[in-house]
Amino acid sequence: MQLYPLKFSPIFCYRIWGGDKLKTVLNKNYQEESIGESWEISDVEEFNTVVAEGELKGETINNLITKFTSDFLGKSVYQNFGEEFPLLIKFIDAKTPLSIQVHPSNKLAKVRHNSFGKNEMWYIMEADENAELIVGFNQKVNKDTYLEKLENGTVLEILNAEKVKKGDTYYIPTGRVHAIGAGVLLAEIQQTSNITYRIYDYDRVDAKTGQKRELHNDLAIDAIDFEHHKNYKTNYSAKENESNTLVHSPYFKTNILKLTEGVTKDYSNLDSFVIYMCVEGDAVLESNGAKYQLNLGETMLIPACLNDIHIKTKGATLLEVYM
Incomplete structure (x- = not known):
């Protein structure tokens, strides 16, 4: 399998x-x-x-x-x-x-x-x-x-x-x-x-x-961090059709993909599974010749051994999550 x-x-x-x-x-x-x-x-x-x-x-x-x-x-x-x-x-x-x-x-x-x-x-x-x-x-x-x-x-x-x-x-x-x-x-x-x-x-x-x-x-009471910060919101850029850093922490990394057209993702250097969360629009993912639909509110996990993912869409926003 x-x-x-x-x-x-x-x-x-x-x-x-x-x-x-x-x-x-x-x-x-x-x-x-x-x-x-x-x-x-x-x-x-x-x-x-x-x-x-x-x-x-x-x-x-x-x-x-x-x-x-x-x-x-x-x-x-x-x-x-x-x-x-x-x-x-x-x-x-x-x-x-x-x-x-x-x-x-x-x-x-x-x-x-x-x-x-x-x-x-x-x-x-x-x-x-x-x-x-x-x-x-x-x-x-x-x-x-x-x-x-x-x-x-x-x-x-x-x-x-x-x-x-x-x-x-x-x-x-x-x-x-x-x-x-x-x-x-x-x-x-x-x-x-x-x-x-x-x-x-x-x-x-x-x-x-x-x-x-x-x-x-x-x-x-022993878990609370009492430090005050001037800004708590994450600032990020969102250039279309590429991965933009959203939150990169020691525990996970998340990028945002604002897509207006199809893109190809090469994960051969990543050494991690990838998770896509579709937060706007819809897309079709292609891997090894097969197609997989991803709609608003759906989540898809790309196993680490799959390096080439083709994303086809006319408009979608995906969160791209990995370790």
Whole structure:
């Protein structure tokens, strides 16, 4: 059996804050209400995505790594991560705000949870008028001030809220307090981790449980980076029909491809799988003489052994992700 460009069947996750844009905008197929996240590619325990099409249909991503090792991941990625897939790829729809939260570092997550940390990035696909994100602090803050604000319910006063629009991009390193606001649809790329420390949740009650959601402030206080930054948004150029650097971190690299015509990508020097997230338009990928359709809201993984990818389109924006 040979590897080919792979789509996976998404895993749809109920969230108290979820809406219906994953269905109405991104054409996802599900019946449940309040679906907030579509896990496109996941190796999180008990949330292992499976191949949707072709000869390998039904194979989990974990099985693919076991069978194809470095042909699937790339030699250096396989050496560093073994049989664990290093990234978790999602689309997120927030009808109402997410909780204020923070993720632990690799070191802290390893000690506490035997997990990777959760460095992540957001690419805004759609935002309602006046939609916001919370990213970091809006002033210099120390631990005592933070705890005082948290205790008296005024923690939002010291958090940095920014209005967002389509195309805005944010890198969220571990330790940075953050939240996606109401009316935001985005693509999220992150380390494989499901560890989140919830700080503040607007005193909401989950209709499914009848309970307020658990907060994790005892764990969060040691994870928070209190440093204040003047700018949290990622600046980038977007020259048409070429890969433009979006976020390059030690944990993943993401470029943006704004395509108005077909291009050919040569990955022979990359030594990594590549993931395409289609955030606008649609395209057809060609590999080894076969064609693969990629529509808005779909994700495709190019195994490391496939070097030449031809992308045909009359208009598409792709996020290009690799290690």
